[in-house]
Amino acid sequence: MPADPAKRIAELIALIERYSQEYYEHDAPSISDAEYDQLFRELQTLEVQNPQYARRDSPTQRVGGKPVEGFAPVMHVIPMLSLDNAFSNDELLDFDRRARERLGLLETATIDYVCEPKLDGIAVAIRYERGMLVQAATRGDGQTGEDITHNVKTVKNIPLQLHGAESIDALEVRGEIFMPKRGFTRLNQRAEAQGEKTFANPRNAAAGSLRQLDPAITAKRPLAFYCYGVGVTQGVDIPDSQYGLLRWYESLGLPVNDEVQAVSGIQACIDYYEQLSRRRSGLDYDIDGIVYKVNSLAEQADLGFVSRAPRWAIARKFPAEEALTHLLDVEFQVGRTGAITPVARLEPVSVGGVVVSNATLHNADEIDRLQVKIGDLVVVRRAGDVIPQVARALPEERRGELRKIVFPSHCPVCGSAIVREEGEAVQRCSGALTCSAQRKGAIIHFVSRKAMDIEGFGEKLVEQLVDIERLKDPSDIYGLTFNELAALPRMGAKSAQNLIDAIDRSKRTTFARFLYALGIREVGVTTAERLADYFGDIESLIAASVDDLLAVPDVGPIVANHIRSFLNSSTHLEVISTLVQAGLSWPEVAPIDVDNAPLVGQTWVVTGKLETFSREEATELLKSLGASVAGSVSNKTTVLLAGPGAGSKLAKAQALGVEVINEDEFLARKSAWI
Numbered sequence: 001m002p003a004d005p006a007k008r009i010a011e012l013i014a015l016i017e018r019y020s021q022e023y024y025e026h027d028a029p030s031i032s033d034a035e036y037d038q039l040f041r042e043l044q045t046l047e048v049q050n051p052q053y054a055r056r057d058s059p060t061q062r063v064g065g066k067p068v069e070g071f072a073p074v075m076h077v078i079p080m081l082s083l084d085n086a087f088s089n090d091e092l093l094d095f096d097r098r099a100r101e102r103l104g105l106l107e108t109a110t111i112d113y114v115c116e117p118k119l120d121g122i123a124v125a126i127r128y129e130r131g132m133l134v135q136a137a138t139r140g141d142g143q144t145g146e147d148i149t150h151n152v153k154t155v156k157n158i159p160l161q162l163h164g165a166e167s168i169d170a171l172e173v174r175g176e177i178f179m180p181k182r183g184f185t186r187l188n189q190r191a192e193a194q195g196e197k198t199f200a201n202p203r204n205a206a207a208g209s210l211r212q213l214d215p216a217i218t219a220k221r222p223l224a225f226y227c228y229g230v231g232v233t234q235g236v237d238i239p240d241s242q243y244g245l246l247r248w249y250e251s252l253g254l255p256v257n258d259e260v261q262a263v264s265g266i267q268a269c270i271d272y273y274e275q276l277s278r279r280r281s282g283l284d285y286d287i288d289g290i291v292y293k294v295n296s297l298a299e300q301a302d303l304g305f306v307s308r309a310p311r312w313a314i315a316r317k318f319p320a321e322e323a324l325t326h327l328l329d330v331e332f333q334v335g336r337t338g339a340i341t342p343v344a345r346l347e348p349v350s351v352g353g354v355v356v357s358n359a360t361l362h363n364a365d366e367i368d369r370l371q372v373k374i375g376d377l378v379v380v381r382r383a384g385d386v387i388p389q390v391a392r393a394l395p396e397e398r399r400g401e402l403r404k405i406v407f408p409s410h411c412p413v414c415g416s417a418i419v420r421e422e423g424e425a426v427q428r429c430s431g432a433l434t435c436s437a438q439r440k441g442a443i444i445h446f447v448s449r450k451a452m453d454i455e456g457f458g459e460k461l462v463e464q465l466v467d468i469e470r471l472k473d474p475s476d477i478y479g480l481t482f483n484e485l486a487a488l489p490r491m492g493a494k495s496a497q498n499l500i501d502a503i504d505r506s507k508r509t510t511f512a513r514f515l516y517a518l519g520i521r522e523v524g525v526t527t528a529e530r531l532a533d534y535f536g537d538i539e540s541l542i543a544a545s546v547d548d549l550l551a552v553p554d555v556g557p558i559v560a561n562h563i564r565s566f567l568n569s570s571t572h573l574e575v576i577s578t579l580v581q582a583g584l585s586w587p588e589v590a591p592i593d594v595d596n597a598p599l600v601g602q603t604w605v606v607t608g609k610l611e612t613f614s615r616e617e618a619t620e621l622l623k624s625l626g627a628s629v630a631g632s633v634s635n636k637t638t639v640l641l642a643g644p645g646a647g648s649k650l651a652k653a654q655a656l657g658v659e660v661i662n663e664d665e666f667l668a669r670k671s672a673w674i
């Protein structure tokens, strides 16, 4: 606790008031929502611990900001409240326990909830009389909002007239107006091109667009609306649950988010959170959490509300994707192709629910751009599955000794010179396979799943064998014996035998996998497949000129040059011939005759469990017949081959009217094609 809680409370109130004003009244926040939430939390906690200093005018007792001048005020007969936040599952469980206690439910009883994505836009109340839209207002400070009727009428998915609602005297529909991500990006691109001010995020863009004095401007903004609540009603009996309300809204022609789900019990709410977090980045709109609402409106009424928020709802916020920490040091890692990556060593910090102690600084240009020094306070960002990165430094916070980051001139692993090719941001170790870091990388890639797929051959083992110089290049793998593997530390006879079997099995492969496994720069799985289809065998590929290579679909001048220079190296040619001598083989593939392959121009997707093939084999077969094979169903999909256990891909294909066939049908057709 701070030495002087009264002083800290006053400080926090002043800060939060300033930030709220920037956020609500000017649509121009100067700190992130996460930072704001942290300050708000601190204030709430201090007020609870020191009730004698809690002020009635504290931001914790109020909703939003003052209505902006220039718009007529609209009084909310039923106040528009904010929501309490939960930042962890424990806080959510607490919320559920309190609600059950207040409702006088048994320990074992469950509450039915509705789970709704928490859209990051602005709350509005839209009043319909006899089915016609007559007024729309912002939330404002919860009691008084701004009249934005003309602007709201321009939002395309807001009906001006409801279906079959002529007999309803008044219905106040509440919901969120937001800007879908794609529209936001386009709006900002246009603004940038015209040298205008850009918006910090879709929420501010939506708020700014709605508060235009000229509705013609709002009309040009890509806004959308979902409804989720109700205010004043007259002359109508509304459904008795939140979920029922939303279904009824739909029947009136109002837009409802189709991610909304009714569930039973708090555990199902947590599951919903997990599931939606994973899909969050793929949604069309920004959400900053999930809102859980007690489904029964009677129970909602029992629970009631406090000054700022209802007791029957809570917002589970997503963990912040950014955090502040200190840059302790920078190390330089050497990748499989020699690329040198500066890696920031950080004071461990939790970002998006994961503790991060390393982040990438990408390359020398990025270090220059960030103007970052060792010892700096930095912002670390981690979004979804992306590798954490240093987003910016805070030079204004500099204290004490700082060290400049010096990019090395020689490889930290093998000492070879580091070179930078013209036009490239990346600098590389020039040591090739003489550099043990590159050797490790090359071998790890060689054994990996999409390459030779040697099961059980993990990174640790590769490192161990490279360090004792037993593996100098990938071809040495095929000379490994049971005895020497079994003699390695932490390796039993059984694992050694499994490895020997896996190595043996990997010898039967496909030409495409083999090409991919070689680890030629810029040759990924797809390019390797194109090359395999085109050349059919390794001799023809080795003999190919840059011009020949350029004739292969997908191969441009950069890739062609990488392939040529890889195959010009006598070391690489030797590795290839040792591998072939070791017994690596693949079925002859006749180069595809583009004009006669039966499935040319078709796009297939394979899903579920197949009996006669693995999914990979089915994929290879389809490709050999000229089809392209995609990972997800879209309106470009020609056929979905679905085995038992098919899930969302099947549902999507059915929704899009894509042809779906099972394995039997596939086998029947196959005999006609081949």
Ligand SMILES: NC(=O)c1ccc[n+]([C@@H]2O[C@H](COP(=O)([O-])OP(=O)(O)OC[C@H]3O[C@@H](n4cnc5c(N)ncnc54)[C@H](O)[C@@H]3O)[C@@H](O)[C@H]2O)c1
Pocket (backbone or CB within 6 Å): 019, 020, 022, 023, 024, 029, 030, 031, 032, 033, 034, 036, 037, 063, 064, 081, 082, 083, 085, 116, 117, 118, 119, 120, 121, 122, 123, 139, 176, 228, 291, 315
């Ligand atoms: N960066 C800053 O400087 C700054 C300043 C002030 C506020 N803020 C942000 O605003 C938040 C506080 O704003 P708030 O009072 O609007 O609360 P809130 O955003 O935490 O929650 C209430 C709001 O959620 C919205 N909402 C979205 N989907 C909903 C749904 N399905 N059901 C019900 N409501 C839904 C509504 O607009 C509602 O008013 C803070 O937590 C912070 O993230 C940031």
Ligand SMILES: [Zn+2]
Pocket (backbone or CB within 6 Å): 334, 411, 412, 413, 414, 415, 416, 429, 430, 431, 435, 436, 437, 438
């Ligand atoms: Zn090196």
